[in-house]
Amino acid sequence: MRGAKEQTYRYESVYIIIKKQTLPEQIIGKIAAEENVEPENLELQLQRYVSTDAIQDLANHRNDAWRLQFETPNHVVEITGNGTVLIDGQ
Structure with missing residues (x-):
């Protein structure tokens, strides 16, 4: 192939890291959303x-047939083995 030019392709790798939130982090996030603040600003x-x-x-337990409810000063928190997090019933 006379006159053919060599082509070089450069590919850049993009890595996306998805960090799964722990159940306590999810709870904090939901309470923060209820109070209209960012989780890091939640007092x-x-x-x-x-x-x-x-x-x-509990979240790491193989059996998901459990439910836990507790209170904070302003909210009732309920979590279940299937990953549901309810704040004040919602």
Whole structure:
């Protein structure tokens, strides 16, 4: 192939990292949404009202036939084994 030019292609890799939120992070996110603030601006320490380690242990449990309800000063939080997080029933 006379006169043919060599073509070089440059590909850039794009990596997308999707971090799955822990159940305690989901709870904080839902409470923050209820209060119309960003989660990092929420003035609530979840650990003061429930063991976040216990919540995560429940979330990691093979059996999803469980339900946990607890209260914070302004909300009633209910979580279930299928991943549902309800704040004040919603």
